[in-house]
Amino acid sequence: MQIKYFVVSFIMAMSLSINAQAQMPVSPGPDSPDSLVPVEPFHIIGNIYYIGTTAQSTSYLITSPEGHIVIDSMFEKSVPTMLEHVKKLGFKPSDIKYILTVHAHSDHVGGHALLQEETGAKILVMAEDASIVETGGKADSAVETPWTPAKVDKQLKDGEQVTLGGTTLTAHLTPGHTQGCTTWTTVAEEEGKKYNVVFMCGVRIDGPSLLSDKDYPDVATDLAGSYKVLESLPVDVYLGGHGYWFNLSEKIKRMKAGEGYKAFIDPEGYRRAINGWQNDFIDKLIKEAMAK
Numbered sequence: 001m002q003i004k005y006f007v008v009s010f011i012m013a014m015s016l017s018i019n020a021q022a023q024m025p026v027s028p029g030p031d032s033p034d035s036l037v038p039v040e041p042f043h044i045i046g047n048i049y050y051i052g053t054t055a056q057s058t059s060y061l062i063t064s065p066e067g068h069i070v071i072d073s074m075f076e077k078s079v080p081t082m083l084e085h086v087k088k089l090g091f092k093p094s095d096i097k098y099i100l101t102v103h104a105h106s107d108h109v110g111g112h113a114l115l116q117e118e119t120g121a122k123i124l125v126m127a128e129d130a131s132i133v134e135t136g137g138k139a140d141s142a143v144e145t146p147w148t149p150a151k152v153d154k155q156l157k158d159g160e161q162v163t164l165g166g167t168t169l170t171a172h173l174t175p176g177h178t179q180g181c182t183t184w185t186t187v188a189e190e191e192g193k194k195y196n197v198v199f200m201c202g203v204r205i206d207g208p209s210l211l212s213d214k215d216y217p218d219v220a221t222d223l224a225g226s227y228k229v230l231e232s233l234p235v236d237v238y239l240g241g242h243g244y245w246f247n248l249s250e251k252i253k254r255m256k257a258g259e260g261y262k263a264f265i266d267p268e269g270y271r272r273a274i275n276g277w278q279n280d281f282i283d284k285l286i287k288e289a290m291a292k
């Protein structure tokens with residue numbers, strides 16, 4: 001099989017755009033040593049709050065009159081700090097009703113079991129990642145450090161919505177980083193205006209190979225599809241699974257300096273991140289093909 005022709009036709013078939021001549025956006029990297037400095041909880045926009053422990057380890061609280069939703073529990077050791085954050089913001093941990101997930105890795109779901117034990121909330125996970133959460137990572141050969149398994153109360157499918165007290169979150173399957181990688185979207189209201197908010201599951205390339213990953217043979221097709229899905233989402237406020245993807249430390253500084261929630265309105269940063277990852281993907285695809 002002429003793998004080079006395969007790759008060229010694959011890129012064309014997926015209508016991925018190669019911005020080689022245009023100013024090449026770089027994929028987001030850790031923004032600064034600030035990433036690991038503890039972060040105090042704060043209001044982002046509308047009913048959305050940051051309860052992560054650092055800019056690296058992210059977690060979000062979405063509040064409603066009928067209870068709250070958390071996206072990502074981080075590591076098990078992060079949960080006590082996260083629950084302190086919920087209280088500092090004036091909310092009750094026992095009001096947390098749903099625990100959502102961007103993807104089944106220890107830094108996002110390692111605390112699910114403990115958070116469920118502390119709050120009684122239901123754990124909702126995209127079907128493709130559910131067994132990984134339920135085995136504490138043992139169902140995924142790529143996971144090196146297992147974590148405490150958690151019972152999944154509901155398996156989700158692409159496009160499924162979670163609604164609580166007038167807030168709706170939509171689960172978009174954006175596979176590649178894991179097979180159930182989930183990007184969540186919602187609409188937040190601030191000063192009488194509505195904003196499209198995205199909590200992105202990363203689509204960086206982590207696996208050893210795009211063309212011959214025995215454990216994930218469809219990774220290239222999945223990633224290519226995910227870039228298209230992410231590009232299609234309307235986005236005003238860009239949030240995601242790690243703060244350095246969207247320059248969280250810098251945005252916190254701007255927020256405190258007077259910009260408030262407007263520091264988080266960043267559709268360009270969102271597009272830049274996707275383009276950067278997509279360019280890395282095409283680059284690696286071509287390199288792998290040339291080496292065959």
Ligand SMILES: [Zn+2]
Nearest residue numbers: 103104105177
């Ligand atoms: Zn991950």
